[in-house]
Every structure is written in C-alpha cells, then in structure tokens.
Amino acid sequence: MRVKVFLEVPKEMSIYYRRSFLSFIKNVLEEEDADYCEKIFRKGGFKPFTFCVFFGDIKVNGEKLYNNGKAILTVSSGSPDFFVRFYNGVKRVKTFSGKYINGSMRILKTQMIEEEPLSESKCRFRTLSPIVVVTKDKHPVLPEELKSDGDTFIVFDNDVFTKELRFSLRHVFNGLPELSFKNEKGKKAVVKHLVGNSEEEKVIKIVAYQGSFILEGDPFVLNEIYRYGLGFRRHQGFGCLEVVR
Incomplete structure (x- = not known):
C-alpha cells in the first residue's frame, strides 16, 4: 500500500x-x-x-x-x-x-x-529515489555497464550488485530471496546525506543507482520489493520504486 x-x-x-x-x-x-x-x-x-x-x-x-x-x-x-x-x-x-x-x-x-498486484516473474521498475547498494566493507556497488575512469572506490560488478541487493532484503524476507537484476537505463547518482543523531550529525556522500531496470523472481518477491523498496537505507528516503507498465 x-x-x-x-x-x-x-x-x-x-x-x-x-x-x-x-x-x-x-x-x-x-x-x-x-x-x-x-x-x-x-x-x-x-x-x-x-x-x-x-x-x-x-x-x-x-x-x-x-x-x-x-x-x-x-x-x-x-x-x-x-x-x-x-x-x-x-x-x-x-x-x-x-x-x-x-x-x-x-x-x-x-x-x-493500493498497488495493482504483479503476477509475472519479470517486471520493469523505475527508481523514484536512488537505490543504495554497498558491500560489507562499505564500498558502493554499481552495475558493470556504468563503470567510468577514476572511480577506484566503487565496485562495478553485476554479480556483486545483485548479491548485495538480495542481502539488503534479508529483513523483508527473513532470508535472501532469489532475484535477477538487469540494468536498462541506469546511471550513477551521488547524493549528499545526513547521518548520525541530532547532536552528532555529519554529511556523507552516497553513491547510488538511478533509472530503470528489470527484476526477475517469484511474483511474491517482486510484489514485496515494490511495497518495501530495494537496497539499503530504504527508510531514509532511498530505494522507492514504481512499475513501468
């Protein structure tokens, strides 16, 4: 909803x-x-x-x-x-x-x-707010096609991107859902973001994915992703999606 x-x-x-x-x-x-x-x-x-x-x-x-x-x-x-x-x-x-x-x-x-339920195992989504994907050691991850010179801190790897996407959903599914990600019209987004409590706020730069993509998985999984969002920091205003009909 x-x-x-x-x-x-x-x-x-x-x-x-x-x-x-x-x-x-x-x-x-x-x-x-x-x-x-x-x-x-x-x-x-x-x-x-x-x-x-x-x-x-x-x-x-x-x-x-x-x-x-x-x-x-x-x-x-x-x-x-x-x-x-x-x-x-x-x-x-x-x-x-x-x-x-x-x-x-x-x-x-x-x-x-009330969203129209997704019944197919493949769906095209578009980001309403950028998707944040990071590795365990806090390196940002993006699809390999978005690689550009000079981004040595960013991991450009399709398999790692999908793996960390799945990990970001572990609390939604109480485990790691089966999921396949395919970039369509994505780009790198860099967002200045505040973290910490009000007494110790600091600004960080978040590297994120923005654009349209295709997800394949069980329709139940796709519906839950549609509702809860995708990636890390969802409750902070990231990873909100819409379906491209």
Whole structure:
C-alpha cells in the first residue's frame, strides 16, 4: 500500500530535506502509537517502509533546494501494522516544522493507493529515489555497464550488485530471496546525506543507482520489493520504486 501526502512547503529548503521528512513520518507514528514507533525505530530494528519526495520545478544551488512551494510525499509499505498507523495518523496532521525544510509545511490532502498486484516473474521498475547498494566493507556497488575512469572506490560488478541487493532484503524476507537484476537505463547518482543523531550529525556522500531496470523472481518477491523498496537505507528516503507498465 502507498500513501501520497500532498504538501505546501517552503520554496527554499536544504538538500538534506530527507532528514526532516523522516522526522515527519516518525512524528506521525509516535502520535498514533508511541510503543509501535519506539519498536520499529530502535537501533537495529526493521523499518518496514520506504519513501520519496517529489517537488515541483526543482532547482538545486549548492546546499539549497528551490521549488514552487508544492511537494508530494509518497510512503510505501507492505506492513498492514505500519500502514494503518501511518495513514490514520497523517489524516489528523495539519502542519509540521522541520530544520531541513526551512520552516513549516502544510498538509493539503492525503490519498491512499493500493498497488495493482504483479503476477509475472519479470517486471520493469523505475527508481523514484536512488537505490543504495554497498558491500560489507562499505564500498558502493554499481552495475558493470556504468563503470567510468577514476572511480577506484566503487565496485562495478553485476554479480556483486545483485548479491548485495538480495542481502539488503534479508529483513523483508527473513532470508535472501532469489532475484535477477538487469540494468536498462541506469546511471550513477551521488547524493549528499545526513547521518548520525541530532547532536552528532555529519554529511556523507552516497553513491547510488538511478533509472530503470528489470527484476526477475517469484511474483511474491517482486510484489514485496515494490511495497518495501530495494537496497539499503530504504527508510531514509532511498530505494522507492514504481512499475513501468
């Protein structure tokens, strides 16, 4: 299931806006069910959702993001427990203030979307937010076709990319799903991102995959990926997907 939240937002905000939108999601859950919120956000816990934010007429200048004052937050989950709490909670929210949105945003309306089930073993997806894939020693991984000179820190390997994609889904499936990935129109994306708590925040650069690709696997696996997202850092605003029909 998905919820689209239509927002009126400041026309100037930080490129680190994901941090404030995650805080918004957490705040909604906390107001609706504090015990549930504490459970899923405790360190090492499985966060059963992904999200992305679409801005109108977006322009970026340094660490500032400019837009036309409108945004759509899409939150996706395969967990009924999460979905019911978030959907019921967000309907009661009128405004939310955040450091990295440079003030307050106003909720205009919410829309619940039930995805059309995927019935085939092959599906074409497109990223709504970039997919983060890393090795155990924190090296970013991209498909081999995206290799370029000078990227010595990045692992360009199709088999490793697929292997780490599967590993990123271990909490969704309580194991590693069988999965095949094929790049179609992908590219490297580099995203500045905030990590750490509010007292010890730091900026890191995340290398990610952005574009369209084909996944092959059991339809159940593909449906769960569609709902929960793909890759690491899904709950931080990465790995949200849409189906290319």
